[in-house]
Every structure is written in structure tokens, then in C-alpha cells.
Amino acid sequence: MTKISVVIPVYNEETNIDFLYNRLIKVIAQMGLSYELIFVNDGSKDKTIDIIKTLVEKDKQVKFIDFSRNFGHQIAVTAGLDLSLGQSVVIIDADLQDPPELIIQLYQKMQLGFEVVYAKRRKREGESFLKKITAKWFYRILKKITSIEIPVDTGDFRIIDRKVVDVLKRMPEHHKFIRGQISWIGFNQTYVEYDREERHSGETGYTYWKMIKFALDGITAFSGFPLKLATISGFVISGVAFVVLLHALFTRLVLKDYVEGWASIITSILFLGGVQLIFIGIIGEYISRINSEVKRRPLYIIKETNIDNK
Numbered sequence: 001m002t003k004i005s006v007v008i009p010v011y012n013e014e015t016n017i018d019f020l021y022n023r024l025i026k027v028i029a030q031m032g033l034s035y036e037l038i039f040v041n042d043g044s045k046d047k048t049i050d051i052i053k054t055l056v057e058k059d060k061q062v063k064f065i066d067f068s069r070n071f072g073h074q075i076a077v078t079a080g081l082d083l084s085l086g087q088s089v090v091i092i093d094a095d096l097q098d099p100p101e102l103i104i105q106l107y108q109k110m111q112l113g114f115e116v117v118y119a120k121r122r123k124r125e126g127e128s129f130l131k132k133i134t135a136k137w138f139y140r141i142l143k144k145i146t147s148i149e150i151p152v153d154t155g156d157f158r159i160i161d162r163k164v165v166d167v168l169k170r171m172p173e174h175h176k177f178i179r180g181q182i183s184w185i186g187f188n189q190t191y192v193e194y195d196r197e198e199r200h201s202g203e204t205g206y207t208y209w210k211m212i213k214f215a216l217d218g219i220t221a222f223s224g225f226p227l228k229l230a231t232i233s234g235f236v237i238s239g240v241a242f243v244v245l246l247h248a249l250f251t252r253l254v255l256k257d258y259v260e261g262w263a264s265i266i267t268s269i270l271f272l273g274g275v276q277l278i279f280i281g282i283i284g285e286y287i288s289r290i291n292s293e294v295k296r297r298p299l300y301i302i303k304e305t306n307i308d309n310k
């Protein structure tokens, strides 16, 4: 039986795969466990798939899943988990930002009776100021507005037990936020700290657009707070409007003194218009996700794979 599966989502990583493979193999040899490495090629436009296939030829523990197009990092991880067989499964990035050597510590900690051991970033090297600051605030806000404990400063680099993988398979949501799903599942979870390194080579596949979409997926999947905000502001604004109304009636009827209040009318119209548009937008974000769930399309399409337990 396979002891450990390593799931590696890859998108345009031709210059990193060999380095990653060599480091992974060293680590796993040291651990002395039976293993499989699952590379999920997420519609790369470079030579990534050829390099993976070369590895497949020389090492029969190397598995690959080749997608029909780019489905995104979270879906690539999901496919790897779906087809993995290991008793424990490691999720790791292909760009060597997650040091493979840490897997030993993750695995050892797991043996103390944990189903999930995630790697928590102590510091992050070589990433833009904007990326670090947005990530920092995103995780802190998410923590505030969700009812589950999503750990801060943590990516998907972690080791999880087969039990957790089996539950994840029963959560086939389209707008995936895997780290949130894993927190939601529960069991015993802990972490190991590490310093996140710079990307070995190549460029990030996470554009700002993908990051915004990912952040919205995380929030909408685990929190109804933005919707509640609409209700709360509705009450607050109505309250204010009621006071203004009383004031207007009082000056008009009792004091018999009124001016044509163009400025106050136009500001309240603009203000209310803005608030309404924002909340229609927020409701729209939720509805569009409901829409994509009800279509029940497959999460991903596999073009080719050497794994037969589909």
C-alpha cells in the first residue's frame, strides 16, 4: 500500500520540475516510505508536460494528470487528491517556494496523532510588497467574518490523512477554497512553521485577477457576512433617514421655515444609489456562484493520465 502521495499542481513550471523532483526524491528516500508523486499539469503552455513524461519513463512512482486546459490551482490540487492512493497526502507547490525538506517534519508531527499538519509561513521571501500586504489582510479579515478557524499565513502546503481526503472528495464545490474546506472538516489539526522561499525560477501563475477571484471564493464559500452587511446598513440608513424625516417635518410644519434643500437631496440620492449598487454587486457574487454550482459541470477534464483508479 502506498504510504505517502505527493500532489503537485503545475502551470508553466518547465524550469522547476527537475529540481523539485530531485529534492523530493531525496526527502522521501530519507523517510523510507512507499510513495507516489502526482503531477497535475494545469494546461501549461510550455514544455512542462514533456518534462513530466520524461520523469514518468524513468520512475514508475511518478504519476501525471494532464488537464484539457487551465482549470486553476485549486482544481488541480483537487484532481490530484481525487486520484491519490496514499495513507497520507502532501500538497506542495512546484516552484520550490515550499521546501520539500519540511515534509519530514510535517510527517513526524502527524505521527503524534494529527490528521492535518499545515505549514505556516513565518516570513515570505521575494514576493512583492503588495502581495504580502494584501495576503496578510485578507487572512485576517477572513478570520473575523467566518465561523470556522481558517489559519492565517498558511497556503495549501500541508500533509493530510486519508480520512480527510475522503471527506474532501464528498465536497465537490466548484469555487474551491481547499484550506477553508480542510479547516471546516475538523479532526486534529496543527502546524509547523517555516520560512517561505523565493520562487526557484519562472513567474507566478497567480495574477492579481486570479487572486481577487480566489479571495472572493474564500469569503463567499465560508461567510454570509457581506450579505448581512447589506441588511445592517439597510437598517442604519433607514434609521438615519427617519431622523432626517422628523427634522424635515418639524421645520416645515412647526417652524414654518424651510429652504429648498437641493444639496441634501442630491447627496442622499447619490449615497443611497452607491450603497444599493454595492450590495446588488455582493448579492450578484453569491448568485453567480449558485449559478455555476447548479450547472453541475465536471470540475475538471482530464486529457491524459497514467493513473487507472479513476
Ligand code: UDP
Pocket (backbone or CB within 6 Å): 008, 009, 010, 011, 012, 013, 042, 070, 071, 072, 073, 076, 092, 093, 094, 095, 097, 203, 204, 205, 206
Ligand atoms: N498553478 C496551477 N494553476 C494555475 C496557477 C498556478 O496549477 O492556474 C500552480 C503553480 O504551478 C504552482 C502553484 O500552483 O505549483 C502555486 O502557484 P504560484 O507559485 O504561481 O503562486 P504564488 O506562489 O505566486 O502564490
Ligand code: MG
Pocket (backbone or CB within 6 Å): 093, 095, 097, 199, 204
Ligand atoms: Mg509560488
